[in-house]
Amino acid sequence: GAVVSQHPSRVICKSGTSVKIECRSLDFQATTMFWYRQFPKQSLMLMATSNEGSKATYEQGVEKDKFLINHASLTLSTLTVTSAHPEDSSFYICSASRWDRHYYEQYFGPGTRLTVT
Amino acid sequence: EDQVTQSPEALRLQEGESSSLNCSYTVSGLRGLFWYRQDPGKGPEFLFTLYSAGEEKEKERLKATLTKKESFLHITAPKPEDSATYLCAVQEATGTYKYIFGTGTRLKVLA
Numbered sequence: 001g002a003v004v005s006q007h008p009s010r011v012i013c014k015s016g017t018s019v020k021i022e023c024r025s026l027d028f029q030a031t032t033m034f035w036y037r038q039f040p041k042q043s044l045m046l047m048a049t050s051n052e053g054s055k056a057t058y059e060q061g062v063e064k065d066k067f068l069i070n071h072a073s074l075t076l077s078t079l080t081v082t083s084a085h086p087e088d089s090s091f092y093i094c095s096a097s098r099w100d101r102h103y104y105e106q107y108f109g110p111g112t113r114l115t116v117t
Numbered sequence: 118e119d120q121v122t123q124s125p126e127a128l129r130l131q132e133g134e135s136s137s138l139n140c141s142y143t144v145s146g147l148r149g150l151f152w153y154r155q156d157p158g159k160g161p162e163f164l165f166t167l168y169s170a171g172e173e174k175e176k177e178r179l180k181a182t183l184t185k186k187e188s189f190l191h192i193t194a195p196k197p198e199d200s201a202t203y204l205c206a207v208q209e210a211t212g213t214y215k216y217i218f219g220t221g222t223r224l225k226v227l228a
Contacts, residue, residue, distance in 0.1 A: 002163070032214060043204060043220045044161070093160050097214060103149035103168060104214040106206075108160035 001027050004096045006109035013084055013116055021079045021112045023094030029074035030096035034106065035067075038091045050077045084116045119144045121207055123219035130195055130226050138190040138203055138222045146210030150188050152181050153204045155221070161204055164190075195226045 003026040013019050023033055031052050036044040048069050049057045056069035066088075068080040077096075081088055091113055095106040120143045130136055142150065149168040153161035165174045167183035174181050178199065180191040190203055202223045206216035 004160075006160075034215065041223075043218045046215055046218075049215055091158075095160075100166070103166065103208055105149075105151070105163065105166060106216060107163060108153070111158070111160045113158070 002096075002098060002105075002107040003027050004094065004107050004109040006094055006112050008112060009110060010113045011115070013114070015085055015116055016083055018080055018082045019084055019114060021081075021092055021094075021114075023077045023079070023096070023109050025075045025096040025098075025107070028096070028098050030098060031074060032097040032104070033071060033077040034095045034097070035069060035077070035079050036093045036095070038093060038111075044093060047079075081114065084114070086116045089114055089116045119207075119209065119217050121205060121217050121219040123203075123205055123222050125222060126220070127223045128225070130192075130224070132196055132226055132228050133194045135191070135193045135195070137192070138224070139187060140190070140205035140219055141187040142205075142207045142217075142219075143186075144207050144209050144217070148208045148210040148214075150183055151206045151208070151216065152188070152190055153206070155202045155204055157202075164203075192224070195224075197226045197228050200224055200226045 005024045007022045033050040035047045050071040052071045058064045071077040093111045095108045097104040122141045124139045152164040155161045165181040170185045202221045204221045206218045
């Protein structure tokens with residue numbers, strides 16, 4: 001149990017276009033999902049917390065108008081990178097949160113490699 | 118400020134050479150500490166959750182322990198397939214349920 005999928009796994013887009021990344025919890029419902037960004041050989045940087053049915057909470061320094069997050073259902077959250085630029089190229093990872101008696105455990109998707117040319 | 122520090126940054130071991138990875142944390146209150154394994158180009162894979170000092174958990178060659186200030190991930194007789202980046206994260210007892218991640222330890226086990 002606790003499987004999280006992401007789609008697409010890789011995407012290449014031209015500068016100025018928008019890209020949507022989907023994150024799904026396949027076998028459990030997740031009221032909260034998280035979006036991370038990871039640069040080579042670095043740890044995960046939290047971008048935003050996504051709550052089903054409400055607006056996402058963005059971390060300091062993350063542009064909410066550039067990284068649009070929608071959590072439409074208990075199993076789906078989407079991240080849209082708008083007007084992408086080469087500096088947005090990165091590895092984007094989502095996680096879905098599940099309550100386990102004492103704490104919320106996060107289960108991670110396989111990641112999406114975005115390359116902006 | 119809440120902080121999670123992992124050491125060493127990188128570690129090379131011979132197959133069978135046991136060692137430990139460290140995760141030190143400073144948070145106002147700990148709800149849980151989590152260990153993940155991450156292979157290149159993939160998402161983190163859940164290993165363990167610890168939530169009280171003195172707690173220990175084991176899985177195959179891995180054993181995680183927790184004190185009030187740090188956690189250790191012990192690797193006994195590692196194999197080349199244990200090579201990966203090991204990440205630790207803490208979740209605060211109050212506020213949001215977000216994680217604070219450490220920078221990770223890149224482990225390479227040589228045959």
